[in-house]
Amino acid sequence: MKKVVIIGGGFAGSYAAKKLQRDFDVTLIDTKDYFEFTPSILRTIVEPKHIKKIQVLHRHYLPHARIVTAEVNDVTTTDVLTTKQKIAYDYLIISSGSSYTTPIKEKNTVIANRAATLRNYTHILTKAKKVLIIGGGLVGVELAAEIVDCYPGKEVTIIHAHENLITRHHPKAVRHAQRFLQQKGVTIIYNQRMVENKDGYCFTNKGVCIEHDIIFICTGIKANSSFLHHNFSAIVNQKQQLKVNNYLQVLNYQTIFAAGDITDRKEEKTAQNAEMQAALIVRNIFHVERKEKLEQYHSAERPMVISLGKRNGIFTYKNIVITGIIPAFLKTMIEWKTMRRYK
Numbered sequence: 001m002k003k004v005v006i007i008g009g010g011f012a013g014s015y016a017a018k019k020l021q022r023d024f025d026v027t028l029i030d031t032k033d034y035f036e037f038t039p040s041i042l043r044t045i046v047e048p049k050h051i052k053k054i055q056v057l058h059r060h061y062l063p064h065a066r067i068v069t070a071e072v073n074d075v076t077t078t079d080v081l082t083t084k085q086k087i088a089y090d091y092l093i094i095s096s097g098s099s100y101t102t103p104i105k106e107k108n109t110v111i112a113n114r115a116a117t118l119r120n121y122t123h124i125l126t127k128a129k130k131v132l133i134i135g136g137g138l139v140g141v142e143l144a145a146e147i148v149d150c151y152p153g154k155e156v157t158i159i160h161a162h163e164n165l166i167t168r169h170h171p172k173a174v175r176h177a178q179r180f181l182q183q184k185g186v187t188i189i190y191n192q193r194m195v196e197n198k199d200g201y202c203f204t205n206k207g208v209c210i211e212h213d214i215i216f217i218c219t220g221i222k223a224n225s226s227f228l229h230h231n232f233s234a235i236v237n238q239k240q241q242l243k244v245n246n247y248l249q250v251l252n253y254q255t256i257f258a259a260g261d262i263t264d265r266k267e268e269k270t271a272q273n274a275e276m277q278a279a280l281i282v283r284n285i286f287h288v289e290r291k292e293k294l295e296q297y298h299s300a301e302r303p304m305v306i307s308l309g310k311r312n313g314i315f316t317y318k319n320i321v322i323t324g325i326i327p328a329f330l331k332t333m334i335e336w337k338t339m340r341r342y343k
């Protein structure tokens, strides 16, 4: 059997490993020993018990694959290197995703420690009177909504660098998110950036000082590509994303593919795009084996659900915007459907 090595067990890597495990000698290398449904992670900060619904150990859904819990620190044209071992491949799938600040994403951890980190944040949050969120993008907005939904009395402030929240979305979606948060008492400071954060005080570029008991940094998504700097720096762009062609092959390499947040595809970095890319890579690996023509990946605007706590949300697709309880329910359904595939 040919060897497929997959770096990263997020949406793209886990999907590909699951689909390829019976036909190839698959090795999944991940810094974590589990798959996590990231879109629901913000709920677990206010409701730690929810974590059980959104995590599954890789070994549960990959009985035919080899799982290596380690950090990849180098890649050559024939091998993947971790601190402890060198693993040869015929095909390589790079799906190392992106990093966020803790507790939103965590890299080097096992399932038990992850739950402990989240419980610790909940503990601090429960006691906190003043909560500060940096960034009014999708993550900052969803987190603020979860907090005010669960703890109505808390003073929540968002500092956002632009003149509207969730800037890239439809104006109706933007208006709904802003109205929802303002009605729940969230203070939104527009057009300012954090420049310093010290001893419970945050200072903005316009001289505003905000006291807080807990701060969440919801900006600064970073592609996880440091292990490519040694041999592949020429095909890593300025955003640290890996350049791919339309077949999702890494530029100049026919047997190395990349999917998800790590790629330089100009589209929203979402879980569903990561999975669609992984599905195409799976098909293209079979095409290479059968000496067939490869399929091209087409970026497209796809439906998106933004949750605003348990009972409110926003569904957007092209010019369609639906707000209220239906999108909230839809998000729960997506979580359930995704996790059912891995259980």
Ligand SMILES: Cc1cc2nc3c(=O)[nH]c(=O)nc-3n(C[C@H](O)[C@H](O)[C@H](O)COP(=O)(O)OP(=O)(O)OC[C@H]3O[C@@H](n4cnc5c(N)ncnc54)[C@H](O)[C@@H]3O)c2cc1C
Residues within 6 Å of the ligand: 007, 008, 009, 010, 011, 012, 013, 029, 030, 031, 032, 038, 039, 040, 041, 042, 070, 071, 072, 073, 095, 096, 097, 098, 099, 100, 104, 105, 106, 107, 108, 139, 224, 227, 259, 260, 261, 262, 269, 270, 271, 272, 273, 274, 305, 306
């Ligand atoms: C709070 C939040 C809410 C979101 N909500 C939505 C939503 O509602 N809908 C949606 O579609 N998308 C949503 N997204 C985006 C979505 O989660 C990402 O686009 C998706 O996780 C990308 O999947 P991926 O497989 O590319 O990478 P990731 O999910 O980031 O997985 C990468 C994996 O690689 C591992 N890894 C990294 N470096 C190494 C290394 N050197 N060696 C070994 N392993 C490594 C990581 O530990 C991780 O397990 C949200 C993201 C966040 C943060």
